[in-house]
Amino acid sequence: MKYILQCEDSIEGIFSAVYSAWELKYGHENTAIQVLGGEEETLELFTTYIPLKPDVEKAQKVLNTIQRVCSEAVYERLFYAACSDAADKADTIYRYIQTALRMGSRVVNHLADPAVARVMELSRAVGNAQHHYLGFLRFIEIPEHILLARYEPKHRLTELIMPHFVERFPEERFVIWDTVRNVTGVHVPGESFVMLHLTEAQTAVLRDYTEDNMEAEQLWRAFVESISIKERENKKLQRNNIPLHFRTYMPEFKKGEERP
Amino acid sequence: MNLMEKLHILADSAKYDVACTSSGSARKGVAGAIGNSVAPGICHTFSADGRCISLLKILYTNHCIFDCKYCINRFSNDVVRTSFTPEEVCTLTMEFYRRNYIEGLFLSSGINHTPNATMTEIVETLMLLREKYHFNGYIHCKAIPGADPDLVELAGWYADRMSVNLELPTTEGLRALAPHKNRKNILLPMRQIQSGIEENMQSLGVQDSRGRYWYTARELGRKEENTTLLLREQLRQKLLSEKETGGREPDLFQEVQHVSGTSGLHMKKEAKWANQQHTGRFVPAGQSTQMIIGATGESDYQILSVSEALYKKFDLKRVFYSAFIRVNEDSSLPVLPGGPPLLREHRLYQADWLLRYYGFEAKELLSENQPNFNEFLDPKCDWALRHPEQFPVEVNRADYYTLLRVPGIGVKSARRIVQARKTARLDFPDLKKAGVVLKRAVYFITCGGAWYYSMKMTQGLILQNLLLSEKIPKQPENIRYEQLSLFDGTYQDFLCESGTA
Numbered sequence: 229m230k231y232i233l234q235c236e237d238s239i240e241g242i243f244s245a246v247y248s249a250w251e252l253k254y255g256h257e258n259t260a261i262q263v264l265g266g267e268e269e270t271l272e273l274f275t276t277y278i279p280l281k282p283d284v285e286k287a288q289k290v291l292n293t294i295q296r297v298c299s300e301a302v303y304e305r306l307f308y309a310a311c312s313d314a315a316d317k318a319d320t321i322y323r324y325i326q327t328a329l330r331m332g333s334r335v336v337n338h339l340a341d342p343a344v345a346r347v348m349e350l351s352r353a354v355g356n357a358q359h360h361y362l363g364f365l366r367f368i369e370i371p372e373h374i375l376l377a378r379y380e381p382k383h384r385l386t387e388l389i390m391p392h393f394v395e396r397f398p399e400e401r402f403v404i405w406d407t408v409r410n411v412t413g414v415h416v417p418g419e420s421f422v423m424l425h426l427t428e429a430q431t432a433v434l435r436d437y438t439e440d441n442m443e444a445e446q447l448w449r450a451f452v453e454s455i456s457i458k459e460r461e462n463k464k465l466q467r468n469n470i471p472l473h474f475r476t477y478m479p480e481f482k483k484g485e486e487r488p
Numbered sequence: 489m490n491l492m493e494k495l496h497i498l499a500d501s502a503k504y505d506v507a508c509t510s511s512g513s514a515r516k517g518v519a520g521a522i523g524n525s526v527a528p529g530i531c532h533t534f535s536a537d538g539r540c541i542s543l544l545k546i547l548y549t550n551h552c553i554f555d556c557k558y559c560i561n562r563f564s565n566d567v568v569r570t571s572f573t574p575e576e577v578c579t580l581t582m583e584f585y586r587r588n589y590i591e592g593l594f595l596s597s598g599i600n601h602t603p604n605a606t607m608t609e610i611v612e613t614l615m616l617l618r619e620k621y622h623f624n625g626y627i628h629c630k631a632i633p634g635a636d637p638d639l640v641e642l643a644g645w646y647a648d649r650m651s652v653n654l655e656l657p658t659t660e661g662l663r664a665l666a667p668h669k670n671r672k673n674i675l676l677p678m679r680q681i682q683s684g685i686e687e688n689m690q691s692l693g694v695q696d697s698r699g700r701y702w703y704t705a706r707e708l709g710r711k712e713e714n715t716t717l718l719l720r721e722q723l724r725q726k727l728l729s730e731k732e733t734g735g736r737e738p739d740l741f742q743e744v745q746h747v748s749g750t751s752g753l754h755m756k757k758e759a760k761w762a763n764q765q766h767t768g769r770f771v772p773a774g775q776s777t778q779m780i781i782g783a784t785g786e787s788d789y790q791i792l793s794v795s796e797a798l799y800k801k802f803d804l805k806r807v808f809y810s811a812f813i814r815v816n817e818d819s820s821l822p823v824l825p826g827g828p829p830l831l832r833e834h835r836l837y838q839a840d841w842l843l844r845y846y847g848f849e850a851k852e853l854l855s856e857n858q859p860n861f862n863e864f865l866d867p868k869c870d871w872a873l874r875h876p877e878q879f880p881v882e883v884n885r886a887d888y889y890t891l892l893r894v895p896g897i898g899v900k901s902a903r904r905i906v907q908a909r910k911t912a913r914l915d916f917p918d919l920k921k922a923g924v925v926l927k928r929a930v931y932f933i934t935c936g937g938a939w940y941y942s943m944k945m946t947q948g949l950i951l952q953n954l955l956l957s958e959k960i961p962k963q964p965e966n967i968r969y970e971q972l973s974l975f976d977g978t979y980q981d982f983l984c985e986s987g988t989a
Contacts (some may be wrong), residue, residue: 331911339904340912345921363530363542367587375586393588395517396524396625400586418519444583450492451584454499455545456535459813459828465538469531480533 230258230275235318236282237263237384239310242318243287245280246325252278256326261318294325299333308351311384320346357381358388364474365389367402368439375402376437378477386413390421405434445479452480494570495580501550501561502596504815505653505778506808510542510591510626512697512773513648523585523592523625525648530591543594543628544584548572548609552598556655556666558783560815561598571600574613578621585625592626592648593617599632607635607643614646618761626773631681633673638755640677641770644684645759649773649805652678654798657791661784664820681775682802684753688770697774699806700844701799708847708889774805781836782812782829783821787859792839792850799843809836835861842867845899846892869895869954872932873947879932880939883919884909895954896929916940928954 231254235245245261252259264279271277294303306321314320323343328335339345367375375397386406390413393402397415404413410431415421426434439445475481511529531540547561549571555562577595584590595613600606610629617623628649631640644650652674656662659671685697753770762768777798781791795807811828814821839861842848846868853867854860862870872879872895881894883905891902904922908914915935920926930940931950939945945953 334911337907338911339908339921340914340918359528359530362526363532363588363591365588369587377588392526397522397586398517398519399522441583444587447492447495447580448584448587448589450495451499451544452533452535452541454496455503455541456537456539457503457813458537460537460539460811460830462538463536466534466536469534469538469540478533 229254230260230272232272232275232277233259233261234264234277234279235261236280237265238282239307240284240287241280241282242310242321243290244283245318246322247283247286247290248278248280249322259322261322262315263318265315290325294328297332298328298335301336302328302333305336305347305351308354308388309347311354311388312350313383314350316346317350320350354383354385354388357383358385360474361385361389362392364470364478365393365404366477366479368437369441369444370437371440373401375400376434377402377404378407378434379404380408380473380476381406382473384409384411386411387423389413390415390423394421403434439479449480449482489570491576491580494572494576495546497568497570498547498550498572499545501598502545502547502594504560504810504813505545505594505596506810507628507651507776507778507806508540508542508545508594509649509776509806510628512805513626514696515624515648515772518624521622521624522582523623525592525624525626529626532588532590542591543626544581544590544592545594546572546577546580546596548577548595548597548606548613549600550598551600553601554599554666554668556669557816557818557820558665558780558812562816565816572613574609574616577613578617578623581617581623581625582621585623592623592628594628596630597632603632603634604636604639607632607639611639611643611646614643615759615761618646628773631677633669633677635677637677637680640680641684641753641755642758644681644771645756645762645768647771649775650681650771651776651778652681654777654779654794654807656784657779657786657794658784661786665783678775678777678802678804681771684770685774685803687753688768692769697769697772699774699799699803702803704844704847705800774803776804776806776808778808778810780812781809781833782824787854788832788836788839788861789850789854789856789859791836792843792854795840796843796850807840809833809840831863832861835863835867839867847889848893864955865951866895868893869928873951873954876947880934881932882934882937884914884936894929894932896925896927896932898923 231252233245233248233252235241241263242261249256249259249261291303294306306324309317309321309324320343324335324347327338327341327344331338335341335344336348339348361379361381365377365379367377370376384406386404386409390404393404394415399417401416402414405426406412410426412424412426413421414424509529510525511527513525514527515525517524529542531542533541535541549569550561550567551569551571552559552561552563555564560567577593581590581593585592595610597606597610600609610632614627614629617627626649627647628651629643629647631643631650631652633652640650654674655666655669662669662671689695689697756762756768756770762770779791779794791809798804798807811830811833812822812824813828814823839848839850839853842853843850848868848871853871861867865873872893878893881890883891888902888906891897891905892899897905901919901923905914905919905924908918908922912918913936914922916926916930919929919933919935926940931945931953933940
C-alpha cells in the first residue's frame with residue numbers, strides 16, 4: 229500500500245507534511261508527499277491520498293530540528309527549493325530531510341544522493357530567477373508617487389526579492405505584485421514589508437494603472453535604443469540574455485509605440 | 489535642445505565605451521537616501537547588440553578638443569554637439585533608478601575646453617547626485633587624463649569605480665591614432681587611483697577593492713609553498729619561458745617605472761558625502777580600463793601581456809577589449825573586411841578570464857612564435873592540446889587550480905568538485921551534475937583512474953572530436969570505418985596523426 233500526503237504549496241505546508249510522514253509511521257519507502265496544485269492530478273491505483281492542513285507548530289518543529297542537526301544553510305536551500313514550481317519539490321524535500329538528519333550539515337555537498345542533487349538544482353533555479361528579477365523587474369509610478377511592479381514569475385519569488393528593494397528604496401512606498409499567484413509584497417517607509425493576497429476588486433484596480441510620468445518611460449526607451457551598436461547587432465544573444473518571458477512589463481520592449 | 493534629443497546624442501556617443509558593469513561594491517541602503525549596491529552587480533536589460541545594460545552610460549558632453557582618429561567625437565568631425573547640465577544628469581539617474589531601470593550612473597565625457605574644466609563638471613555632477621539627491625547607488629566615472637590630481641581624487645570619493653582608458657595597447661599605436669594623448673598622462677591618474685585605493689584600504693584594514701588577479705596570485709602563491717609538485721612545474725615553466733622569450737617584460741613595465749606614487753589622499757575633507765557615510769571609501773569597486781582591438785597592428789600576445797602587466801602593476805579590476813569599429817573615414821585606420829573583429833575580442837576576453845581566475849600567465853597561452861589565438865579553439869583547449877604532459881588529471885585528487893586547467897571545468901564546477909568529493913568518490917555522471925562540460929573534459933580527465941573512453945586518444949583525434957562534437961560522441965560510432973584507398977597520402981597522414989590505424 230502506498231500513501232500520498234497532500235499538502236499546501238508553502239514552506240509551512242511542506243514541512244508539516246514532513247512531520248506527519250514521520251508521525252504516521254507508514255515507512256518512508258511507502259510514503260510520498262505532493263503539493264496540492266490547481267490542476268487535477270492523475271490518481272494512482274492502490275494508493276491512499278491523505279490531504280493535510282498546514283500546521284505551524286509541526287512545521288516549526290521540523291525547522292528547529294533542521295537548524296539544530298544541520299545548519300542555517302541547509303534550511304536556506306530547502307526554503308529556496310520550496311519556492312520552486314517543480315511538481316516533485318515536496319517529495320524531494322522530504323527525501324532530502326531524511327538524508328540530512330543522518331548526515332548533518334555535510335548533506336549540502338553530498339551530491340551523489342539524488343534528492344540532494346535535485347534540491348540543489350531547484351534552489352539554484354530559484355536563486356537564478358531571483359537574481360534576474362532584481363534587474364528585470366520594472367516599477368511604474370502611480371498616483372501619490374507610489375511605485376508598482378507587476379511580474380509573472382515562474383517560481384514564487386516575491387518574498388525572496390522584497391528585502392532587496394526594501395533596502396534599496398527605504399523612503400519609497402512600493403508594491404510588487406506577482407500576477408500569477410496574485411500575491412503582493414508591500415513596503416512603506418520606516419517599515420519592513422508585508423505579504424498580502426489581493427481580492428478581486430483590488431486586482432481590478434491595480435491592473436489598470438499605467439505610468440504617470442510617461443516621459444521617464446520614453447527617455448528610457450530612447451536610451452536603450454541609442455546605446456546599442458549597429459555593427460554588433462545580435463538579437464539572438466539578446467534573447468539568450470533576456471528571454472522573451474521576462475519582457476512583458478519592461479517598457480523598452482513595448483511594441484507598437486513610436487518614439488516621439 | 490530638449491532632454492530627449494540630448495540623451496539620444498550623448499548615449500549614442502557613449503556606446504563605444506565597453507564597461508557597463510555595476511560590480512565590486514557592496515553598500516547597504518540607508519534611511520533618508522535612495523539606493524544600495526550589491527557586490528556581484530546586476531544587469532537590468534540587454535540592448536539589441538546583446539550587451540548588458542546596467543548603468544545609465546552617457547557622456548557629459550561630446551564637445552572635444554582632441555582629434556583621436558578612431559573616435560566619432562573627434563573635433564574634426566562635423567557632428568551635432570551638446571552637453572548635459574549636472575541637474576539633467578541627476579534627474580535622469582533618479583527617475584531611471586526609482587523605476588529599477590538601472591543600477592546607477594556611468595559618466596564619461598569628451599574633453600571640453602581643458603581636461604580640468606571637464607573633470608570639474610564631472611565632479612560637480614557627482615557631488616550634486618550624492619549630496620542633494622541622496623543617491624546611494626552605483627557610480628562609475630572617468631578620470632580625464634591630464635586633469636589635476638586633486639580633482640581626480642575628489643571624484644574618487646564620490647564614485648564606486650573609476651576608469652582611465654588606455655585606448656590602444658602600445659605607445660606607438662597611441663602616437664599614431666591619438667596624437668593629443670600620451671601614455672604617461674593615462675598611466676599617471678591610474679597610478680594615483682591605485683595608490684589612493686591602497687591607502688584607503690590600509691587605513692580601514694580591508695582588502696575588498698582588490699582585483700581578482702591579486703587574489704588568484706596570492707592563492708597560487710600559498711600553494712607553491714606546500715606543493716613540491718607545483719614548485720617543480722614552476723621551475724620547468726621558468727626555464728622554458730626564459731628560453732622562449734629571454735625573460736622579457738612587456739614595455740608597459742618600463743614605462744610605469746617612471747610613474748611614481750602621489751602625495752596621498754588629502755581631499756576627503758572636501759567630499760561631504762564621503763564623510764557622511766560611516767565608511768568613507770575611495771573608489772571601493774576599484775578601477776578598470778579598456779583598449780581598442782584591431783585598429784593598430786599589435787598581436788594578441790602583446791595585448792595580453794599588456795593586460796597582465798596592468799593587473800600585476802596597477803591591480804586593475806578589469807581590462808575591457810573593444811573590437812575596432814570604423815566610424816570615421818581616415819587613411820590611418822585599417823579597413824577590416826569582416827567587420828569588427830568580434831571573435832578576436834571574444835578570445836581575448838576568454839584569455840583575460842584565464843589570467844584572473846584560472847592562474848594562467850600570458851606566456852603560457854601565447855608566445856613570440858605563436859602570437860595569436862586559434863580562431864577555432866578557445867585558449868584553454870588550445871593550451872591543453874599543446875600540453876599533453878599535464879594530463880590526465882584525476883578529478884578525485886587534483887587540487888583546485890589543477891582542475892581549473894582542464895577544458896570544460898570552470899570556476900563553479902571546480903569548486904563543486906572540491907566540495908562534493910569530500911563525501912563521495914566522483915564518477916563521470918556526478919561531474920555532469922556538477923556542471924562540467926563533459927564533451928570537452930573527457931579527453932583530459934580520469935575518474936578513479938578510469939578514462940571515459942576505453943580507446944587511446946591522441947592529440948589529433950582529440951582535436952578532431954573537440955572541433956566536431958556538439959554532443960559527446962558515443963564510443964563505437966566515434967571510430968570511422970571507411971573504405972581506405974591505397975596511395976591516398978592525405979588519408980594516411982590523418983591515420984598516423986589520429987593513431988587509429
